[in-house]
Amino acid sequence: MAFRGIGYGLTIAGLAGMVFAAVLGLTYAPSVSSEAWNAPDAYRILYLHVPFAWCSFLSFTVLFYGSLMWYLKRSEAAWFLFQSASDLGLVFGLGVITSGPIWGSAEWGTPWDWGDLRLNTFALLTAVAFFLVLSRRAQPDTAETRDTLSAVGLFGFALVPITALATTWYQDRHPGVLVVESEGSGMDPEIRTLLLLSFAIMCVLFAGLLMLSNQRYRLAAAVAERKAELDEEAMS
Template sequence: MTDTTTNPPGAGMGAPTRSGDDPRNTASKGTRVFGILSLIGIGWLVALGLGLSPDDQTQGDLVRLMYVHVPSAWLAYLSFGVTAMGSIMYLWKRSEWWDLVAASSAEIGVLFTGLALVTGMIWGRPTWGSYWEWGDARLVTTLVLFLMFLGYLAVRRIPADTHVRSRRSAIVALIAVVDIPLVHFSVKWWRTLHQEATVLSSDFDPKIDDLMLFTLMVGLVVFTLVYVWFMLHRFRVAWLEEQLLDHSLADAIEARRAEAVGTGATT
């Protein structure tokens, strides 16, 4: 493997890396470490979650879904938190770097929000008797969050100048994040004012088995590692795309100049 590790923030992609030995992938030593740790962690989580940890007294094997569901939900909120921070930092510093951080994180966030929703619904069917429960504020809020960030990604895909796109999407992300507490509050209040107790208060037993708690913690750590791993790669891809755009324009201008010189015209 060539040692042209592309280190986006500092070094950028100079001309030499583009000619000849362009990087085959976005990996570097650091990401490989994260990747190996993530994979080992996933193996461990599977062993713990599916084998070693005990059944729940009331939920039986269903509780094992929690080891995927809760970490996915955590990543959903973590990644949108990072997107919000990236957007604020972009509006403040006007640096593409932050915009790409926000974009990469949002993409990963949509993936894990989807996963959290699907696992939640699969869990809900045998537990609540229905895939969907309007009374659960977290569930409904997560769905609205999911939809808003699909909108965010749609805004990002609109062709525009880099800085126009960045500014536009930063503000969309900001509006979405401001809306989240409002949605959560309104849904919560909406249902609790309407019907008294829901089945959902027994979402989690406060008294949770030690090994189950441990498995859940492992799940959270492993998923966070996966997030960092995905983030590094996604960010580097986004960065390379930006560089490609910049350089291809520069190259085109260069070629045009050379042409003009070749025909004897002054530049």
């Protein structure tokens, strides 16, 4: 119960923090040169878009851990993590692949570039999360189903470093790594600080949602177990 209380607290704090980050991004964040950018104000999308992308990477890291622990220990707790992480991967991934093309339309004049490695591997990563969520709901919850989906979860994690480093290896249209390499990129330190603050806030929200989601799947498992007990009693 205390665990659930922390989950509620972190989620509410994270949502309030997200409002704060949005207000900072839309009003306080410095303007960028209208000569260097085609749609200078559209860059403000990045204050939520980038933390969303990092949180989706976090989701896939948790998904990897859940998949691995399911294989190694057959633990229910690992399967709860797997389910929560695939849901969160989908939510944050959808946020990225909808906000990104909105920025792309304004800045590049096109919402998508099928030749850009970062865009396409990230879309594939979100598609993996979508596949996992749909499959979990469509398939019977057996050990075999869990094994198959965990294998996909492990594969999905392999896309994280490929997506994260795509702009370093092969930069086409998507901007390169700016926050880590900001000294060399000429990024305004204020913009960098705001991005990191927004990411810290999003991590709080991510932790809260992960705890609540785990609680949901734990409760669902307890309900299923109790129903099975009652069925058994009724049959005997």
